[in-house]
Amino acid sequence: MAAEGSGIDPMHQFLVEPMFGQKLVLHGYDISFTNSALFMFVTAGLLWLFMLGGMQRKLVPGRWQAAVEGMTGFIMNMMQTNIGPEGKKFVPYIFSLFMFLLFANLIGLFPLGIVPGWHPFTVTSHISLTALLAFFSFGIVLVVGFWRHGLHFFSLFVPHGTPWYILIIVAPIEFVSFFVRPFSLGLRLFVAMTAGHILLDVFASFVVQGINSHTPLGALVSFLSMLMIVGVSALELLVAAIQAYVFALLTSLYLNDAINLH
Amino acid sequence: MDLASAKVIGAGLAAIGVGMAAIGVGNVFGSFLEGALRNPGAADGQQGRLFIGFAAAELLGLIAFVVAILILFVVK
16 A cells, blocks of 8 residues: 555565475475575574684784674673673573674665665564564573572562552553563564665655656655665664664563562 | 545554654653763763663654554555
8 A cells, every 4th residue: 555556565575485486385384495594594604604703712803803702792791781790691692692683684784686686685574583582582581580589580570668559550560561571572673674674665666766757856856865765774774783782682681680580 | 434544544643653752762862961971981881771761762663653554554
């Protein structure tokens, strides 16, 4: 409906389709190798290369090693301030999460469309991936919480020093806010990426339609839209980094709740 | 009024929420900057809280966006 008559569908870029022609179906389940899977492999591969190039033990780090050490130091610092010394155990998980999301978000913005017939696919613009990662985080929080505190973990729903008559209201609110966490965590990343890509696509369609109209006004609209795309692309790079950071930050905060209770 | 036009109006109304979230996010960063300029030494330690506030304010705008998209594309 949004792109009626324009011939450009801003939702088409999110289509998950099999890479090699027809679908591969096993026992009624579609298991074909999709473009989503391909870009997850690309993300993981680039991340692997990035880490491989930087994991040296030079006393004076080169540029590459300094970049990798900057990233690990950033996450370790975040865990130290949010959880304390016990956060060190969870650095590998949070670091993998942060780097995978960062690379996936940035690869989705890569201008691969210059090659005809190709287009980049943002794996984080699908709730199937972000919700899975959010449920991983939530599952780890539950396991760690029950492992360390046993049934005492339920005191998370009871803030310290609350009178009992307020507790009747507060405990259900805390309960709901605890169980909404995985949904809000996954939804935030997925919607932020989807919204940015729709915005870019809409402005790109303005450029094309402005040129096709062959009028001075159309040329002006094209030019202004092009400027807008440049600005929005810069903003999207920022959003890609911030959303990956927010995902890792909120996971570490939830872990802090499970480790230190309130 | 038929359903199609009601849907478009509803989606437009839902999009107001995105603008409201913009006010909220601006408020978060504005207040942070105000405090940070008064006491720059304490600013770096509060960056985590800054992004928590940003995430909480932004989430509601994103939910408004989801509602608009659901009205446009999912509601039959």
